[in-house]
Amino acid sequence: MTDPPSGLQEQLARLPDRHLAALRAALAGFDGGDIARLVGIPVEAVPTTLRLAAAKLLAALSPGNQ
Amino acid sequence: MGTRATWPLVGRAEELDLLVAATVDGPASLVVAGPVGVGKSRLVAELLERAAAAGHATALVRATRSTATIPFGPFAPWAPDGSGAAAADRLQVLRSISAALVDERAPVVIAVDDAHLLDAGSAALLLHLVVNTPARVVATVRSGEPCPDAVAALWKEGLAERADLQSLSETETADLLEHVLGGPLDQTARRRLWALTEGTPLYLREVVRTAVDQGVLAREGGRWCWRGALSGSDRLQELMRDHLARAGPDERRVLDLLACGEPLPLQLVTHLGHRSAVAAAEEHGFVATDLVPDGPQVRLAHPLYGEVLRAEMPALAAREHQAVLASAALAVGWHDRDPLRVAVWCLDGGGGLAAPGVLLAAARRALALSEWELAERLARAAGDDNPQAVLTRAIAVTPLVRWDEATGLLARLAVDSLAGDVGPEVAGEAARVHAWLLFWRPGASPSLADVRAATQPLPASVRPVAFVHSAFQALLAARPDDAATLAAEAVAAAGGTPAPHGTGQPADPDRPSDLRVQALSVVAFARGLQGRTAEALAAAEAGLPHVPALLQADPVPGNPAGAMPAAYCLALVLDGRLADAAATAGMLLDAIGEEGPPALRALAATLAGRMALFEGRLDEARRLGDLGLSICRETRQLPASHWPAAVLATAAAQQGDPATAAWALDWVEAASSSAGLYEIECALARSWLLAAQGHVSAARARAAEIAERAAGAGLHALATLALVDLARLGAPGDAADRLTTLAPPADGRYPALLHDHLRALAAGDADDLDRSSSALEGVGALLLAAEAAAGAATGHRRAGRRSSATAAQGRARTLAARCGGARTPALRDLGTGAAVATLTDREREVAGLAGQGLSNREIADSLYVSVRTVNTHLHRAYAKLGVNDRTQLALLLGPADGRPAPG
Numbered sequence: 001m002t003d004p005p006s007g008l009q010e011q012l013a014r015l016p017d018r019h020l021a022a023l024r025a026a027l028a029g030f031d032g033g034d035i036a037r038l039v040g041i042p043v044e045a046v047p048t049t050l051r052l053a054a055a056k057l058l059a060a061l062s063p064g065n066q
Numbered sequence: 067m068g069t070r071a072t073w074p075l076v077g078r079a080e081e082l083d084l085l086v087a088a089t090v091d092g093p094a095s096l097v098v099a100g101p102v103g104v105g106k107s108r109l110v111a112e113l114l115e116r117a118a119a120a121g122h123a124t125a126l127v128r129a130t131r132s133t134a135t136i137p138f139g140p141f142a143p144w145a146p147d148g149s150g151a152a153a154a155d156r157l158q159v160l161r162s163i164s165a166a167l168v169d170e171r172a173p174v175v176i177a178v179d180d181a182h183l184l185d186a187g188s189a190a191l192l193l194h195l196v197v198n199t200p201a202r203v204v205a206t207v208r209s210g211e212p213c214p215d216a217v218a219a220l221w222k223e224g225l226a227e228r229a230d231l232q233s234l235s236e237t238e239t240a241d242l243l244e245h246v247l248g249g250p251l252d253q254t255a256r257r258r259l260w261a262l263t264e265g266t267p268l269y270l271r272e273v274v275r276t277a278v279d280q281g282v283l284a285r286e287g288g289r290w291c292w293r294g295a296l297s298g299s300d301r302l303q304e305l306m307r308d309h310l311a312r313a314g315p316d317e318r319r320v321l322d323l324l325a326c327g328e329p330l331p332l333q334l335v336t337h338l339g340h341r342s343a344v345a346a347a348e349e350h351g352f353v354a355t356d357l358v359p360d361g362p363q364v365r366l367a368h369p370l371y372g373e374v375l376r377a378e379m380p381a382l383a384a385r386e387h388q389a390v391l392a393s394a395a396l397a398v399g400w401h402d403r404d405p406l407r408v409a410v411w412c413l414d415g416g417g418g419l420a421a422p423g424v425l426l427a428a429a430r431r432a433l434a435l436s437e438w439e440l441a442e443r444l445a446r447a448a449g450d451d452n453p454q455a456v457l458t459r460a461i462a463v464t465p466l467v468r469w470d471e472a473t474g475l476l477a478r479l480a481v482d483s484l485a486g487d488v489g490p491e492v493a494g495e496a497a498r499v500h501a502w503l504l505f506w507r508p509g510a511s512p513s514l515a516d517v518r519a520a521t522q523p524l525p526a527s528v529r530p531v532a533f534v535h536s537a538f539q540a541l542l543a544a545r546p547d548d549a550a551t552l553a554a555e556a557v558a559a560a561g562g563t564p565a566p567h568g569t570g571q572p573a574d575p576d577r578p579s580d581l582r583v584q585a586l587s588v589v590a591f592a593r594g595l596q597g598r599t600a601e602a603l604a605a606a607e608a609g610l611p612h613v614p615a616l617l618q619a620d621p622v623p624g625n626p627a628g629a630m631p632a633a634y635c636l637a638l639v640l641d642g643r644l645a646d647a648a649a650t651a652g653m654l655l656d657a658i659g660e661e662g663p664p665a666l667r668a669l670a671a672t673l674a675g676r677m678a679l680f681e682g683r684l685d686e687a688r689r690l691g692d693l694g695l696s697i698c699r700e701t702r703q704l705p706a707s708h709w710p711a712a713v714l715a716t717a718a719a720q721q722g723d724p725a726t727a728a729w730a731l732d733w734v735e736a737a738s739s740s741a742g743l744y745e746i747e748c749a750l751a752r753s754w755l756l757a758a759q760g761h762v763s764a765a766r767a768r769a770a771e772i773a774e775r776a777a778g779a780g781l782h783a784l785a786t787l788a789l790v791d792l793a794r795l796g797a798p799g800d801a802a803d804r805l806t807t808l809a810p811p812a813d814g815r816y817p818a819l820l821h822d823h824l825r826a827l828a829a830g831d832a833d834d835l836d837r838s839s840s841a842l843e844g845v846g847a848l849l850l851a852a853e854a855a856a857g858a859a860t861g862h863r864r865a866g867r868r869s870s871a872t873a874a875q876g877r878a879r880t881l882a883a884r885c886g887g888a889r890t891p892a893l894r895d896l897g898t899g900a901a902v903a904t905l906t907d908r909e910r911e912v913a914g915l916a917g918q919g920l921s922n923r924e925i926a927d928s929l930y931v932s933v934r935t936v937n938t939h940l941h942r943a944y945a946k947l948g949v950n951d952r953t954q955l956a957l958l959l960g961p962a963d964g965r966p967a968p969g
Contacts, residue, residue: 016232016265041209044221045099045228048084052229055080 011060019053026050073271074245075112077238078105084229085113089175089202090120097181097221099209100231102309103268106206109231110177113204117175122202125167125176129183137187138163140178160191168199181205182213189214196225210351233265242267243274247290253696255283255292262296262369269370272302287729291699297377306374313352316343321352321366325375326387327411329356329365337394360403389415396420406431409444422448422455429458436664436701438462453479460499465703467738469507472499494531497524501535505543506705506741514548518555530560534581537588538626544742544779546592553585553592580616583609584626591633594640595743597782597812602637610634614657617666628666632673639680640783642815644846648677655690665706668697672710679716682849685886688717688726695730704737708744712751719754720849722889727755746776746784750791757795757891760914762907763929766797770804777808783817785809790820793827794853794892796907802828816845823854832861836874843881852881853892904946912939916952 012020018039025035035050036043075082081098088094090113098106114124125144133139138159144166145159168174178184178192193216195201205220207213209230221228234242240256251259259277263269273296277283282296313321320343324330332355335344344364347353354367366372376384392411395401401408401424409428412420420428425448432441441462448455460475476499504512504520512520517540521532537552560581586609594602609630616627631654638647651674658667675690694710697703711734718726731752749772756765773788786809793801802824811821819841826834835858843851855878862871882893894910905913915925922940926933944950 014235014237016235016238018232039230041099041230042221042228044224045230048227048229052080052084055083059080 012057014060015053015056019049019056022046022049023053023057073242073267075105075108076242076245077234078109078112081109081229081231082112082116085109085204086116088227089113089204090117090122093173093200093202095196095201095203095220095226096205097217097226097228098204098206098231099228100206101209101233101266103266103305104231104233105267106208106231107179108267110179110204110206114175114177123169123172123174125174127176127178127188129178129180129188131183133188134183134185137185138191139185140188141167141191156187160187160194163191164194164199168195168201170200173200173202175202175204178203178205180208181217182207182211184214184217186214186216189216192217193219193225196220234267234270235265236260239263239265239270242270243290246274249285249288249290251290252292252699253693254700255290257696258292258296259283262373264369266368268305269302269368272305273370276302286733288725289729296373302370303374303378306370310352310371310375312350313347314343316340317347317350317352320344320347320364321371321375322379322383323387323391324353324364324366325372325379326384327391327407328372329363330391331360331400332362332364334391334394334398334400335364337398338390385415387415391415392420396424401427406435406444409447410440413443413447420447422452426452426455426458429455429462433458433462434663436465436703438466438702442466457496457499461495464499464502465705467704469503473503473507476500476503494528497528497532498535500524500532501539504536505539511543514551517552526559530556530581533559534584534588534626537585538629541588541592541629542742542744544595544746544776544781546595546780549592550589553588557582557585580612580627583612583616583630587613587627587630587633590637591629594633594636595781595783597640597786597809597814597817599637599640599812599814599817602633603641606630606634606637628669631670632676635673635677636783639677640812640814640816642819642845644677644681644816648674648681648683648846651677664697664701665703668694668701668703668706668710671697672713675710675713675717679713681846682852682885682888684717684721684849684888687713688721688886691715691717691730695734705744707734707737708748712744712747715748715751716754717886719751719758720890721887722758724755724758727751727758731755746772746781749775750788753791753795758889760911760918760920761928762796762891762911762914766792766795766800769795770797770800773801773804773808782809782812786812786817786820790824790850793824794850794890796891798824798827798830816847819845819847823850826854827857830857830861830864832858832865832867832870832874835861836870839874839877839881848881849885849888849890852878852885852888853890855881856892905943909939909943909946912936913943913947916940919952 015023022035022039025038030038032043032046035046039046039049041049085096085098088096098109100106111126114126117124127140129140136142137156138145141163144163146162146166167176176195181189181192184192192203192205196203203226205217205226207217220226236256239260240251243256243259244250259270259273262273274283277292277296280294280297282294283290283292285291310318310321320335320340323335323338323340332341332344335341344353344355348355348364351367352371353364355362355364366375379387388411392408392415395404395408395411401420405424405427409420409425412424425444429441429444429448432438432444439462442459445455445458445462448458450456456475456478460472460479463475464472476496479496500520501517504510504517517533517536521529521536524532533552533556537549537556540552541549560579586605590602590605590609593599593605609627613627613630617625631651635647635651638644638650651670655667655670655674658670660667671690672694675687675694678684678687678690691710691712691714695707695714698707698710711730715727715730718724718730731748734748749768753765753768753772756762756768769788769792773785773792776782776784776788786805789801789805789809792798792804805821805824809817809821811818819838822834823838823842826838835854839851839854839858842848842854855874859871859874859878862868862874878893882888911929912925915928916922920928922933922936925936929936
């Protein structure tokens with residue numbers, strides 16, 4: 001028996017797929033080149049993409065969205 | 067809605083913050099990249115507004131394909147007289163424009179839209195502005211398009227940060243749509259709009275506009291529903307045509323084929339000689355290739371390409387493309403892997419190519435997908451002389467409530483000869499339809515003797531299957547004892563013979579036959595409904611491990627094993643394990659996944675929603691009921707749509723949203739008649755709807771009637787639930803009086819708790835209600851626990867025990883806060899103060915209806931009392947509450963439907 005899906009999963013689902021993918025890849029230790037290939041953006045755009053993704057994640061997890 | 071010039075900027079808050087921080091608050095420059103229609107221009111326009119509001123000068127430069135050939139064309143408004151294409155010294159022109167744009171003493175924010183289209187001079191100017199001036203520049207570029215070197219240098223050389231704009235997520239898309247449309251969308255509309263546009267705002271806007279214009283997206287009872295198919299619009303075609311115009315003739319041929327049959331296996335495209343065209347189309351972004359277990363397959367890069375290509379395609383050309391696909395698929399043997407699509411190509415392309423076996427296999431696949439009309443069409447094409455095809459048609463038209471046609475088809479099968487002619491599986495299915503028609507033909511209500519008589523002429527090998535299916539139908543008809551009897555007769559009739567439904571089943575003496583598992587499913591559910599918890603659990607646990615394989619091979623509707631998940635969850639609830647029941651239902655839904663058989667998915671979603679209702683998690687119950695109903699509506703499972711409609715309506719009504727509840731129940735009752743278990747669930751939902759509409763007396767009468775009916779059918783667990791609802795609707799004394807006769811004590815922890823709770827409510831014993839609240843919370847029944855605590859607070863207050871009342875009220879509030887916006891009658895006093903608690907039930911009902919704007923005459927008619935009586939109740943209510951008119955009354959009591967309908 002497992003617990004029902006947590007609210008966290010629902011909040012994560014608010015993020016666009018590519019932002020979520022970029023965040024997960026970064027957390028898993030992939031480098032910028034890998035993340036760029038995964039998400040389909042130039043490597044120079046990776047830092048900004050990660051900043052945006054992190055900002056979206058924080059917004060999704062803010063009390064107003066819980 | 068569709069006439070709004072500008073849609074709100076939803077889902078872009080973080081991007082806008084980034085741009086503002088860089089260019090308004092700071093002196094940096096930025097490149098915003100993204101695919102067409104993702105909202106780059108809209109975002110930049112918003113940025114310029116922010117910059118202007120902050121006191122900065124702004125300038126917007128637009129590059130287009132037409133300006134791309136004119137030196138400095140996009141910057142022409144800032145060019146000095148006499149410059150332009152004729153100017154001899156381009157450097158001088160560049161400096162002049164720069165000087166006109168940039169005031170060294172004040173910050174300026176310059177936006178250059180579609181910078182990938184800049185001519186060489188303008189691109190150099192852009193670079194100059196970033197490198198040599200204090201201007202803050204924001205340039206947009208389309209990702210995947212070639213860019214002038216000077217523009218690409220901005221991010222490649224670290225001169226400007228590059229932000230890639232992504233399409234909106236599914237949730238953001240839904241938020242945007244609800245904002246724009248001004249109301250919630252049903253699950254089908256959400257899914258379709260997301261699938262069509264993949265969150266690209268430009269496409270979303272055009273698709274929504276088109277869908278509303280065509281009536282495909284329409285309001286039903288306050289919510290936006292999707293019905294029918296969308297045709298392309300002029301504007302959509304124009305948008306897409308711009309992109310597709312770049313495709314060469316060979317690429318276009320591939321795109322047309324994909325529009326008729328995507329995704330296509332690469333093997334098939336190669337067979338047609340289009341491999342190099344696919345490579346070119348992929349390079350240009352028209353198509354994408356996915357690697358799936360069957361090998362690479364090709365699809366259009368955006369779903370809207372297909373919509374527009376199909377809309378533009380003459381009918382004859384579409385048929386030719388499908389005929390080409392059909393021939394190629396048959397030539398490479400693809401029909402073995404995907405008979406459904408190949409058969410449809412054959413039929414739509416002119417027919418005559420596919421063998422009956424392919425058509426029949428396709429029809430069976432369509433049945434599994436609940437595509438009833440398509441299954442019937444394919445089976446019809448397979449031939450009138452093929453008994454399996456005739457049977458498939460009978461199965462397909464039964465859920466469509468085409469009873470006479472199903473009966474006629476079945477009669478043609480000459481069931482007596484089936485076992486020998488077509489094998490046990492087909493015979494078993496014939497027995498299924500036979501049982502279905504026996505119970506559900508209009509006016510049918512077969513006794514056990516009728517069932518036995520109708521089953522007797524069947525071959526001995528078919529008879530057990532007919533019995534087990536009849537048992538299942540008896541269960542759905544709310545006849546639990548008959549269901550259990552027939553299930554036992556099915557097992558007895560099977561005796562020691564091999565299971566008729568179990569072809570291919572390994573000879574494992576410890577494993578029950580498929581038929582026995584089906585019988586156990588029926589028995590488990592029947593015993594649960596009767597409140598015989600231990601028997602229900604024993605039957606469920608014996609059969610449950612073998613159910614997934616059965617449902618995988620033969621999904622609901624129609625498979626008696628489909629009753630097992632509900633049976634097991636109900637047994638867990640009765641055993642007081644509500645969280646386990648909810649988790650089990652949730653796991654089932656997860657395991658089926660979005661691509662699973664729709665009938666099974668709808669069942670699992672509804673079951674999970676029903677379990678959430680038991681727990682009092684109303685938001686979740688509402689969402690899952692809505693999902694189940696959407697799937698049923700989409701796949702036209704009309705008889706099965708009653709249960710999810712009941713779950714959705716109950717949750718919505720308990721949230722104080724009668725509009726959604728009424729929509730769900732009215733729709734489902736208009737779509738098909740309900741009977742048996744579904745009818746009881748819908749009737750109970752309607753009693754909650756009546757309460758949410760303020761007709762509390764009628765709601766109680768309905769709940770009492772349901773309790774009587776359920777008890778009369780031996781459904782004592784349902785009778786107990788109905789009596790608890792009667793008490794929750796404000797008639798605990800009446801409910802308790804009926805308890806002994808209608809719902810004798812059942813085994814299981816939960817029924818025992820409900821009995822205690824009901825008696826405590828009837829006695830108004832605050833201490834017992836406190837205990838009841840704790841016990842109910844302990845098993846996970848949060849809403850009932852909250853209501854018990856609210857009742858305890860009232861009892862303590864009446865007895866003058868202030869601190870106990872305050873504690874109970876606080877506890878009720880805390881519990882209610884976990885119930886997804888619950889606004890049941892028992893929770894009314896939580897938000898309205900102690901004065902409301904002093905009203906009698908009748909005063910409260912009259913005041914509630916008056917607060918909704920009903921006249922005294924209307925209230926009198928509704929409650930079957932005189933106008934004078936209404937006046938008396940109303941004036942007493944005014945006096946107790948200290949109000950003078952109906953407006954104040956409405957404000958104090960809150961509107962019945964005051965809660966906006968969420969999605």
